[in-house]
Amino acid sequence: MSNEKKYLTTASGAPVGDNQNSITAGHRGPTLIQDVHLLEKLAHFNRERIPERVVHAKGAGAHGYFKVTNDLSKYTKADFLSEVGKTTPMFIRFSTVAGELGSADTVRDPRGFAVKFYTEEGNYDLVGNNTPVFFIRDAIKFPDFIHTQKRNPKTHRKDVNAIWDFWSLSPESLHQITILHSDRGIPATLRHMNGYGSHTFKWVNANGESVFVKYHFKTVQGIKNLDVDLAAKLAGENADYHLEDLYNSIENGDYPEWKLSVQIMPEEDANTYRFDPFDVTKVWSQKDYPLIEVGRMVLDRNPENYFAEVEQAAFSPGHFVPGIEASPDKMLQGRLFAYSDAHRYRVGANHEALPINRAKTEVNNYQRDGAMRFDGNGGSSVNYEPNSFDGPKETPENNIKPFEVTGFADSVAYDSEDHYTQPGDLFRLMNADERTRLIQNFVDHMQDVEKDEIKLRQISHFYKADPELGTRIAEGLGLSVPETAK
Numbered sequence: 001m002s003n004e005k006k007y008l009t010t011a012s013g014a015p016v017g018d019n020q021n022s023i024t025a026g027h028r029g030p031t032l033i034q035d036v037h038l039l040e041k042l043a044h045f046n047r048e049r050i051p052e053r054v055v056h057a058k059g060a061g062a063h064g065y066f067k068v069t070n071d072l073s074k075y076t077k078a079d080f081l082s083e084v085g086k087t088t089p090m091f092i093r094f095s096t097v098a099g100e101l102g103s104a105d106t107v108r109d110p111r112g113f114a115v116k117f118y119t120e121e122g123n124y125d126l127v128g129n130n131t132p133v134f135f136i137r138d139a140i141k142f143p144d145f146i147h148t149q150k151r152n153p154k155t156h157r158k159d160v161n162a163i164w165d166f167w168s169l170s171p172e173s174l175h176q177i178t179i180l181h182s183d184r185g186i187p188a189t190l191r192h193m194n195g196y197g198s199h200t201f202k203w204v205n206a207n208g209e210s211v212f213v214k215y216h217f218k219t220v221q222g223i224k225n226l227d228v229d230l231a232a233k234l235a236g237e238n239a240d241y242h243l244e245d246l247y248n249s250i251e252n253g254d255y256p257e258w259k260l261s262v263q264i265m266p267e268e269d270a271n272t273y274r275f276d277p278f279d280v281t282k283v284w285s286q287k288d289y290p291l292i293e294v295g296r297m298v299l300d301r302n303p304e305n306y307f308a309e310v311e312q313a314a315f316s317p318g319h320f321v322p323g324i325e326a327s328p329d330k331m332l333q334g335r336l337f338a339y340s341d342a343h344r345y346r347v348g349a350n351h352e353a354l355p356i357n358r359a360k361t362e363v364n365n366y367q368r369d370g371a372m373r374f375d376g377n378g379g380s381s382v383n384y385e386p387n388s389f390d391g392p393k394e395t396p397e398n399n400i401k402p403f404e405v406t407g408f409a410d411s412v413a414y415d416s417e418d419h420y421t422q423p424g425d426l427f428r429l430m431n432a433d434e435r436t437r438l439i440q441n442f443v444d445h446m447q448d449v450e451k452d453e454i455k456l457r458q459i460s461h462f463y464k465a466d467p468e469l470g471t472r473i474a475e476g477l478g479l480s481v482p483e484t485a486k
């Protein structure tokens, strides 16, 4: 058989004689079970889908690189940040949160901003959003929160009652929902928005000294947002508007770029700062902790295959490298479990070995077997430890930095109940037009809530953030600010 032209084969490699006509008994059929090529085609097709991500299902991915522009090795021993000019390949996935795999891009929703750095010390994943804060601050509330963002169990439609019921009963969400209903709630494109690590992380240097950090990716393209009417029109006409824009801009050589900066908090300050610096519903003042440049991220290559590279990509906040560690943030701690657990369910026990997820470094451990173990499975090398057969050894210098913990184990609430200062400050920073659009967005979203009780509870929160905000939203909804809020 000629090798010059590719010929069609079955999955087991045998040449296929006919890919248009199934094997039938005689001219009219019926079809014979003997047509194993037909059986294979139909059976494989039935298995083409894996479960979509339970959140952030709709997304776009791109390859690129990260280049260090400022030496911060006095704060972290992370090798990929060790010297100016050091360049690390990376992959990013942008996403919306609440919609399904085929949902529209131009909805009001946070955008996921998940970055995988393929460093020489293994993969470092920074799984953030385009907002510096989050709706809740304890992982135990996450499944309930997401249920309110998804479909009503009876109507199978989005449920504005559930959304505002939950938010009004979880006032820690006020900061994030103020950002969400501002102009930034619908980015013009994925290229025109910032990204944030949101949580506080720990950096450790070569001397074992640590600081706390927050990450900020600032878009070099500038922030641009979509007008609500245009966004609604696009959601109907081109559900993949953001995917298309990102793909085309990279394809046309117009490579999007972000500057990465960090805020650095000395470890001691964490005990005395005016609020809990591990509370992900709050930002650190940039007057207290100014942005310090780290490097630039450039996206210069589209995926060759969406399923292989974007759908199977598995980002986990638990993918750290030496020099970068978790902070005590209760949300982050929950996420350290949730993601790899999701990947084992969604992609499988050996998801880390897939090309998009596989570290560029050698991966040496004693995990073996499992469904779809498609690499050499460790070959004949020793599969237990301790051993006398030269198996891979632990490296104590890569232990986490020991840290002290105190207190009674209990279900403990956060100390601060101040959910109002930061969203109020954000509102007061807005110019008159921005305030009017924010208020209109809130009114439009809340007006279909059936129970006044829910609307009034939420109006009280707005009022506590800023009397103008609360009063104008109440007016827009034809209600009055409850006396108890004043």
Ligand code: HEM
Pocket (backbone or CB within 6 Å): 052, 053, 054, 055, 056, 059, 093, 094, 095, 111, 112, 113, 114, 127, 128, 129, 134, 138, 139, 140, 142, 196, 197, 198, 199, 280, 313, 314, 315, 331, 332, 334, 335, 338, 339, 342, 343, 346
């Ligand atoms: C995706 C859980 C909070 C950003 C996911 C997924 C899960 C999850 C299970 C799907 C993973 C997959 O199937 O690949 C949680 C839990 C949270 C939480 C339990 C709170 C305890 C957050 C926060 C952020 C965030 C605070 C941002 C600061 C993302 C992003 C993705 C994602 C960007 C998509 C990753 C990708 O592109 O593959 N989350 N999440 N999540 N989450 Fe969270």
